[in-house]
Amino acid sequence: DAGVIQSPRHEVTEMGQEVTLRCKPISGHNSLFWYRQTMMRGLELLIYFNNNVPIDDSGMPEDRFSAKMPNASFSTLKIQPSEPRDSAVYFCASSVGVTGELFFGEGSRLTVL
Amino acid sequence: AQSVTQLGSHVSVSEGALVLLRCNYSSSVPPYLFWYVQYPNQGLQLLLKYTTGATLVKGINGFEAEFKKSETSFHLTKPSAHMSDAAEYFCAVSEGGGADGLTFGKGTHLIIQP
Numbered sequence: 065d066a067g068v069i070q071s072p073r074h075e076v077t078e079m080g081q082e083v084t085l086r087c088k089p090i091s092g093h094n095s096l097f098w099y100r101q102t103m104m105r106g107l108e109l110l111i112y113f114n115n116n117v118p119i120d121d122s123g124m125p126e127d128r129f130s131a132k133m134p135n136a137s138f139s140t141l142k143i144q145p146s147e148p149r150d151s152a153v154y155f156c157a158s159s160v161g162v163t164g165e166l167f168f169g170e171g172s173r174l175t176v177l
Numbered sequence: 178a179q180s181v182t183q184l185g186s187h188v189s190v191s192e193g194a195l196v197l198l199r200c201n202y203s204s205s206v207p208p209y210l211f212w213y214v215q216y217p218n219q220g221l222q223l224l225l226k227y228t229t230g231a232t233l234v235k236g237i238n239g240f241e242a243e244f245k246k247s248e249t250s251f252h253l254t255k256p257s258a259h260m261s262d263a264a265e266y267f268c269a270v271s272e273g274g275g276a277d278g279l280t281f282g283k284g285t286h287l288i289i290q291p
Contacts (some may be wrong), residue, residue, distance in 0.1 A: 068220070097278050107267065107281040120277065155220055164209045164228065164271050166279060168220030 066090070068169035070156050076175045082144040085172045088137055089158030097166060098131055098141050099155040107155075113139065146176045179204045179270045183282035191290045196255040198285045200242075200268030203249065210251040211269040211279060212242055221267060227251065238262070263289045 069088040077083055089096050097112040111121040113133045121131070128147070133139040143150055153173050157166040184199040202208060209228050213221040225236025232244040238261075242253045251268060265286050269279040 106283040109278045109280070112278050157220075164211065164226060164279070165223050166221075168222070170218070170220045 068156055068158055068167055070154075070169035070172050072172055073170065074173045074175075076177065077146055078177050079147055080145045081176075082142065083146045083150075083174060083176075085141045085154050085156075085174070087139045087141070087156030087169060089139070089156070090160075090167055091137070093158035093160045093167070094136070095159045096133060096139050097157045097159070098139070099157065101153045101155060101171070102151075110141070143174075146174075148176045150174060151176050179208065179272050179280050181268050181270050181280055181282035183266075183268050183285050185285055186283065187286045187288060189288040189290060190258045192260055193257050196240075196253070196258045196262065196287065198253040198266050198268075198287065200251045200253065200282060201249050202251060202268070202270045204270055204272050206272050209271040210242075210244060211271070212236065212240070212251075212253050213267045213269060213281075215265040215267065215284075217264075224253070224266075258287075258289050260289050260291065263287055 071086045095114050098110040100108045110123045111131045112119055116133045129143055131141045153171045155168050155171045157168045159166050180203045182201045211226045212224040214224050215221045224240050225234045227234045227244045235241045240255045242251050244251050265284045267284045268282040271279050
């Protein structure tokens with residue numbers, strides 16, 4: 065079975081550019097989570113969706129960040145405009161029910177110059 | 178609010194020695210507790226979890242953890258370390274059964290000395 069698929073795996077961009085990260089959750093999973101991982105702050109929950117509906121976006125750092133989930137098999141995290149402090153690894157994870165087990169993708173490593 | 182504290186950002190043990198990674202949590206309700214492992218340039222994968230019932234939980238790769246409510250702890254152990262255990266380990270807590278995401282600790286980097 066395919067796991068959570070994220071793209072791109074690596075992105076290098078210049079400050080001020082728009083960045084779009086993509087995620088395909090595991091089929092049948094009804095919850096999707098976006099996390100950001102940095103050395104300084106560890107793993108931070110940015111936003112999560114249940115049944116394609118955003119439930120809690122309180123972790124989104126600024127209005128420059130936005131996330132969508134137009135259907136059960138696709139989600140995007142967009143940063144516009146990007147800044148060097150946005151450099152991090154962004155993980156998407158999905159889950160089903162209330163088991164608590166999150167299945168993570170391999171992450172998208174973003175470098176903003 | 179829930180939180181997780183992992184004592185020691187780096188832990189070094191010899192191959193064959195006991196592994197002990199410490200995790201303490203804060204939660205206003207009975208928590209769900211998790212340990213995840215992250216290998217370089219990969220995502221996180223679940224080692225084990227505690228929801229209800231037996232407080233000693235066994236996971237993959239010979240790891241186990243014990244939920245101690247009185248100590249608000251969920252330490253991870255393995256009797257004999259293997260070189261392949263070198264990785265980053267994260268403890269996590271959820272008050273909502275995981276449906277609202279997990280709160281992670283800062284992680285512990287496990288180093289295995291030959």
